[in-house]
Amino acid sequence: MSFTADRLLLFGATGDLAQRMLLPSLCALSADKLIAPGLRIVGTARQELDDQGYRNFARAALEKFMPADRRGGMAEFLNRLYYQPLDANQADQFQALADKVGPIEQGLSIFLSTAPSLFEPTIAGLVAGGLTGDKVRIGLEKPLGTDLATSCEINDAVARAFSEDRTFRIDHYLGKETVQNLLALRFANIMFEPLWNAAHIDHVQITVAETVGLESRAGYYDGAGALRDMVQNHMLQLLALVGMEPPANYDATAIRDEKVKVLRALRLVHPDETVTGQYRKGAIDGQPVAGYDDELGRDSDTETFVAIKAHIDNWRWKGVPFYLRTGKRLPQRKTEIVVQFRPVPHSIFAGRGARTEPNRLVIAVQPEENITLSLMAKVPGLDREGIRLRSVPLDIAMADAFAGPTKRIAYERLLLDLIEGDQTLFVRRDEVEAQWDWIDAIRASWATHGLRPKTYTAGSWGPSAAIALTERDGVTWHE
Numbered sequence: 001m002s003f004t005a006d007r008l009l010l011f012g013a014t015g016d017l018a019q020r021m022l023l024p025s026l027c028a029l030s031a032d033k034l035i036a037p038g039l040r041i042v043g044t045a046r047q048e049l050d051d052q053g054y055r056n057f058a059r060a061a062l063e064k065f066m067p068a069d070r071r072g073g074m075a076e077f078l079n080r081l082y083y084q085p086l087d088a089n090q091a092d093q094f095q096a097l098a099d100k101v102g103p104i105e106q107g108l109s110i111f112l113s114t115a116p117s118l119f120e121p122t123i124a125g126l127v128a129g130g131l132t133g134d135k136v137r138i139g140l141e142k143p144l145g146t147d148l149a150t151s152c153e154i155n156d157a158v159a160r161a162f163s164e165d166r167t168f169r170i171d172h173y174l175g176k177e178t179v180q181n182l183l184a185l186r187f188a189n190i191m192f193e194p195l196w197n198a199a200h201i202d203h204v205q206i207t208v209a210e211t212v213g214l215e216s217r218a219g220y221y222d223g224a225g226a227l228r229d230m231v232q233n234h235m236l237q238l239l240a241l242v243g244m245e246p247p248a249n250y251d252a253t254a255i256r257d258e259k260v261k262v263l264r265a266l267r268l269v270h271p272d273e274t275v276t277g278q279y280r281k282g283a284i285d286g287q288p289v290a291g292y293d294d295e296l297g298r299d300s301d302t303e304t305f306v307a308i309k310a311h312i313d314n315w316r317w318k319g320v321p322f323y324l325r326t327g328k329r330l331p332q333r334k335t336e337i338v339v340q341f342r343p344v345p346h347s348i349f350a351g352r353g354a355r356t357e358p359n360r361l362v363i364a365v366q367p368e369e370n371i372t373l374s375l376m377a378k379v380p381g382l383d384r385e386g387i388r389l390r391s392v393p394l395d396i397a398m399a400d401a402f403a404g405p406t407k408r409i410a411y412e413r414l415l416l417d418l419i420e421g422d423q424t425l426f427v428r429r430d431e432v433e434a435q436w437d438w439i440d441a442i443r444a445s446w447a448t449h450g451l452r453p454k455t456y457t458a459g460s461w462g463p464s465a466a467i468a469l470t471e472r473d474g475v476t477w478h479e
């Protein structure tokens, strides 16, 4: 059902995500008049605060996390905020929350920015408090379970109160501008799609590299590991967007139908096609950093790095490896997709001493948003000693090409879509389950083969086996 909510209810309203992302995003949307003046935002968490107390809390968060030049409409934004203390485990406290939210006939959007262990009691409480129904939709933050079974449990609990068309599973990578640009690049230009297949693409690389270590997430991260923290969601979504067939329309059903086909076509990974690692002490940007076990204070078998050679078993991608790698304490923070084209079938320049290099498309997602296509060009000169060719980048620096529009963070887009009810950039249940299916099989094979993470020095690109994973195919990671 299509409606724009005039109520937003934010669980976990005092948490880290709310402070760093959600409140700044909502403030920006409010300042830019992208949300209706009447939208009432109610925050809730256990902390005892009244409305004014929460407004003070939100002001402090905005001053800390929002760039000064975007705080223009802060005073009006703060006036939209209300707060109701509540323990999500106590169903009897939800009536007071419903009273604070007020009438929901126009529509209510709920955002659960709390631990997934609270999802079930929260749903039960929402039912008890009358905060469900056709005009209520719900947004859920990751992680949605730790495997297929627990993910199904969460999804079943949500489905008891919210139909799929009112369930918005967030993968904030989908809110990133460059990720959406991948669709524009592929489907708004004639030149890529005819080449976007096994006949012309040699391989694809997807890297999500972090320089940070455990930070304050030890409890969660040690139980999850790189495979479940990054690959299961963000990286598989990127892979699906690169690999999918052209959808008929830019709409939620058409795009998600195509993504899920790719996810279901992922081949089971052979143990030789994965490498796991765990960082030991080293240096990042010249600063010494501790090893994972030291940060954790004990030994652990959790992988902080994983590299995978994946295959999509369908006509388009037959024989094209998708190399995925992600890790903590790597030398550089970057998320990028590299599409490596095949060499030209015959070089007319070979007899003149020139070498050609295959074209490469690099889509940088963060920290900078950039699209670069490498093309061969002739080095200027009279060529008396042979022709010289060089690979030169055709660069689309998004920040320069589109200097006018405000640079927005992913959550601005996603919150607005949640309020207005556009599911295109949210993950459907069948996608999540296909993702878990593949990930569970990898973990099962690690367990069967007793695979333990190899160590790597913080500040390096992971264990040397990760380099060997691609080198044995004659491929070098793009660095």
Ligand code: NAP
Pocket (backbone or CB within 6 Å): 011, 012, 013, 014, 015, 016, 017, 018, 044, 045, 046, 047, 086, 087, 088, 089, 112, 113, 114, 115, 116, 118, 141, 142, 143
């Ligand atoms: P957090 O800082 O631990 O915040 C948790 C929030 O939940 C707090 O507002 C907390 O406030 C509230 N809460 C805890 N127990 C509660 C209860 N029994 N009843 C009601 N409220 C309760 O966590 P976060 O980092 O904001 O993350 C929130 C969710 O987003 C998690 O699922 C996380 O995995 C996910 N996520 C976070 C990030 C990130 O960058 N932080 C990124 C991606 C996904 P009280 O203690 O006052 O109740």
